[in-house]
Amino acid sequence: STNRAPRRSTPGYPGEELIGRTLAHLFSGTAAQAGLESLQKAFLEQREIKTELQSQRKDGASFWCELTLSPVFDHEGRTTHYLGILNDVSGRKLAERQLTALSEELRHSRDSLITILNQFPTGTLILDSSAHITFCSATCGAIFGVAPDSMPGRSWRQALPFDAASAQRFEMGLATPAAARDTLFIAWQNQTGSAHWVECSIMDDPLELSRHLV
Numbered sequence: 001s002t003n004r005a006p007r008r009s010t011p012g013y014p015g016e017e018l019i020g021r022t023l024a025h026l027f028s029g030t031a032a033q034a035g036l037e038s039l040q041k042a043f044l045e046q047r048e049i050k051t052e053l054q055s056q057r058k059d060g061a062s063f064w065c066e067l068t069l070s071p072v073f074d075h076e077g078r079t080t081h082y083l084g085i086l087n088d089v090s091g092r093k094l095a096e097r098q099l100t101a102l103s104e105e106l107r108h109s110r111d112s113l114i115t116i117l118n119q120f121p122t123g124t125l126i127l128d129s130s131a132h133i134t135f136c137s138a139t140c141g142a143i144f145g146v147a148p149d150s151m152p153g154r155s156w157r158q159a160l161p162f163d164a165a166s167a168q169r170f171e172m173g174l175a176t177p178a179a180a181r182d183t184l185f186i187a188w189q190n191q192t193g194s195a196h197w198v199e200c201s202i203m204d205d206p207l208e209l210s211r212h213l214v
Helices: 030-045 090-119 138-144 164-175
Strands: 049-056 062-073 079-088 125-127 133-136 184-189 195-200 203-205 208-213
Antiparallel strands (some): 049 062, 203 208
16 A cells, blocks of 8 residues: 555635535625625626625635626627636735835824924924925924925925025035034025024934935
8 A cells, every 4th residue: 555645625615616606605794795796786787897805715714806707798799607717815905904004104103203393493394305395394484484384395495585695505505414514504584674594404314315304
């Protein structure tokens, strides 16, 4: 006699076990309901459909799949059957959930940072690698007499009311390596003609060196 390796059981259904069953046998529960309703509508309209549904294996384990169903017609244009292609997309759905959770975490962290920066008595600007403003704190907006929400997306040259000499100093400061930068004194005039001065420090963003914190 010969020794045979035991057959490994699989969590899925044998093909013959599904013959004669409806799709509801594979796709059940609240998570699949919307997909099943879409399938039913496609059947009535005799058209192709691609949808994602949550299914379950024979052992009860759930997984996400992408189902494509295409009607097959006879020579008289009548639907004879449907051709289905099923792909397991559980890995992609998991990655999407993780990305959503990470995005929510980053959004929460960003909101917390903005709240903190808006409480500082000193103004804060964040400039991207193209010298466009991505953030203007409430204090900074009050200093320059501008609405903070109107600043993101604008070049600092257009958005900040520096005089010519100050604008040149500021631009040179952005181009100077961090270790060699000095504190800048910036001057401007408001709409009434009053002169103002502000002390300004330019720092590299520790998370992305091409950005600057002002």
